[in-house]
Amino acid sequence: MAVLTIKDLHVSVEGKEILKGVNLEVKGGEIHAIMGPNGTGKSTLSSAIMGHPKYEVTKGSITLDGQNVLEMEVDERARAGLFLAMQYPSEISGITNADFLRAAINARLGEGNEISLMKFIRKLDEKMAFLEMNPDMAHRYLNEGFSGGEKKRNEILQLMMLEPKIAILDEIDSGLDIDALKIVSKGINEMRSSEFGCLIITHYQRLLNYITPDYV
Structure with missing residues (x-):
């Protein structure tokens, strides 16, 4: 069972202390929600992790x-099983969704354990259908020209394809209409297992109408 443990965490930005002694433990099988207005350090926590x-x-x-996460580079943290769905996902021209996802999965699996092309295609088709995504989105450049809702749905697709140990979802519900919110929530609920823990950062109560956290 995966365990993310944060003890007495202090974080500064440009010399100003934002987090002042945060303690948190997220275990596999648990969903935690952190709520609050802007400026309270929620996104600072996700960025520091x-x-x-x-x-x-x-x-x-x-x-x-x-394992000491603070000694790891960003890519090492991702390979170790941490995942961040960003509030504002980047647009990357020149690499398709499918190519990005396959490269990311193979980086996690390691040399010699790469996913076969056929297995990857089957998994991608299955997850995109589950999230009610247009199959053409697999062949579009990463987030380029995507609507806000499409970007957030794409983040959940990445989550479901990569199967991390611990996911941090930073305002994944921001800007979503009710239909998109339900689909994003469905994807998060589908990931629930003893091998997966999740930290949801949000401003809004409405997300918690569809996802029942263990701790708020």
Whole structure:
């Protein structure tokens, strides 16, 4: 069972302390929700966990299954099983959704354990159908020209394809209409298992109408 443990975490941005002693433990099988207005440090926490260079950890620890996350580069954190769905996903021209996902999966699996093309295609088709995504989106450049709702749905597709140990979903519900919110929630609920833990960061109660967290 995966365990993300944060102890006495202090984080500063440009010399200003934003987080002042955060303690949190997210285990496989659990969904945690952090709610609150802008400026309270919610996104600072997610960025610090994933190693954004702007956010300086001045005190405390972050471990994943006992491994020191703070000693890992960003790509090492992802390969170890951490996943961040960003509030504003980047658009990347020149690489298709499908190529990006296959490369990311193979990076996680490691050399010699790569997913076969046929297995990848079957899995991608299955997850896109589950999320009611147009199959053509697999062949479009990553998030380029996507609507806000399509970008958020694409983040959940990445989550379901990569199957991380711990996911941090930073305002995944922001800007979604009710239909898109239901589909995104369906994807998150589908991931529930003893091998998967989730930290949801949100402003709004409405997401929790469709996802029942274990801790708020």
